[in-house]
Amino acid sequence: MWQFRSFDNNSLKTVEGENLTIIQQGFLNKNAGPDFCNGKILLETTIWAGNIEIHIKSSDWLKHNHQADASYENVILHVVYDNDVEIKRRDGSVLPVLELKNRIAETLIQKYEKLFINLNDFPCIAQIQHVDKIFIDAWLSRTLIERFEQKSYAVIETLNELNGNWDETFYRFLARNFGFKVNALPFELLAKAVPQQIYGKHKDNVLQIEALVFGSAGFLKDELKDEYPAKLKKEFQFLQQKYNIQAIDVSLWKFLRMRPQNFPTMRLAQFAALIVKANHLFSKVMEISNISELRALFENLPVNDYWKKHYHFRKDAVVVSNQPGKPSVDNILLNTVALFLFAYGKNTGTQFYVSRAIKLLESLPPEENAIADKFTSAGVKIDNAFASQGILQLKKQYCDAKKCLSCGIGIKILRQT
Known part of the structure; x- marks a missing residue:
């Protein structure tokens, strides 16, 4: 109902x-933490931005022990069907609550149960296999351009905020990309906390x-026994005071249901190594046209050897690769490099x-996700990232909105029948 x-x-x-x-109900969070991320509301005359938590009853907040979890401290709104108890934050302030009990039509839940069966389908799932691939590819070219034009708005907005500094804008988006959705927000906050120019002053150290x-990132606050993290903590104490750095809350980082x-x-270790290897990456990306050379920027990073035997400062591990894998590099090339080439x-x-x-998108392999899999199962051949990005836009802007009469593929099918 909230979504x-x-x-x-x-x-x-x-x-x-x-x-x-x-203003914005936020985006469904399928990982640990509050149910919806990046919400925005106007409460009286004040705009609040943050996370939104959903429960049947407000007392579920206590049943789920959210009061003891620091990641729920930035919840701006508690949306419930039934408000049966008052919930307070750690500082004693009352958490704003929206009760929906008297705002939902009686027949709506039954209707949603029927709709949910087909929620992840697209209307032409049984007919799209009969449309020529050439025609589908032509339409996906259009939806791909639509998608990248929309994604470019966020780039230009940040660019304007940074007074036209493309290099710093690229750095912020690259940092967010390193979070790979689950930890995108804390990585973005990290980039804002330490501008790229500060790293430039210490490029030789x-x-x-x-x-x-x-x-x-907040990982050096506690007592650390190993020699390497202890050295990091000592160095950071000096640098934090020198640059007046406000470390982000370590509770923002998500580890749950994640491979080590x-x-x-x-x-973060890989991100630091990338900064060491190639500071001010934007200019390098703009100069390099060969995909192998672009990929090389993000491979063979000089990650500290400590991370060959650790996943965390407090956890030893068997010897593992501390390098980003090929799918991770492809993800960065797709979501940051290709986007910035397009936006610029x-x-x-x-x-x-x-x-x-x-050209870069055409040379990258297609993304693997539930949406692409559904189209593939229906008979659509997805050859590369160019096509898979077009598919994502097609699903979001046309299929989900049931805009078949605005979709070239939908019109083609209707004309065939």
Whole structure:
């Protein structure tokens, strides 16, 4: 109900009587932590941005022991069907609550049960196999351009915030990409806490760069017994005072249901190594047109040997690879490098860079996800990342919205029948 705002949105008020406007309901979080991330609401005259938690009853907050979990401290709104108990934050302030009990139509739950059966399907699932591949590829070219134009808006917004600094903008998006969705937010906060120019001042001192990364990420606050992290902590204490760095809350990092090779500590070690290897990457990305050379920027990183036998500062491990795998590098090339080539080309009116972005996407393997799998099972051949990105846009903008009469594939099928 919350995800699709399928309730009476008129004259919303919290149970405390405060006027409430939903600006953005947030994005469903399928990992540990609050149910919806990056929500935004207007409470009376103040805009709040953060996470939103959903429960049948407000007392479920206590049953799930959220009051003892620091990752729930940045919840801005508690959405419940029945408000049966008052919930307070650790500082004693009352958590704003929206009760939906009297705002949901009686027949809506039954309707949703029927809709949910086909929620992940697309309308032409039985007919799309009869559409020529050439025609599908042509339409996916259009949806791919749509997708990258939409994604470019966020790039330009950050660029304007940073006064036209493409290098720093690229650095922020690259950092977020290193979080690979689950830890994208803390990586983004890390990039904001330590601008790229600070790393540049210490480019000849690997230990200090590693200390800046792990210290600003919040992992060097506790007592650390091993020699390497102890050295990092000592270095960071000096650098933190010198640059007035505010370390982010370590509780923001997510480890749950994750392979150790993908732990945020491993990603941070790789991120630090990338900074050591090639600071100010944006200019290098713009100069290199060969995909093998682009890929080489993110491979064979000088990760500290400590991470060959550790996944965490407090956990030993058998010898493992501390390098990002090929899928991770492909992900960065797709979601950061190709995006910035496209955004730069569009923003400056330089088609050369747009063409390079498209060529890069055509050379990358298709993404593996549930949406692409469903289209593949229906008979659609997805050859590369260019096509898989087009599929994602097709599903989001046309299939989910049932805009078959605005979709070239849908119109083609209707004309065939």
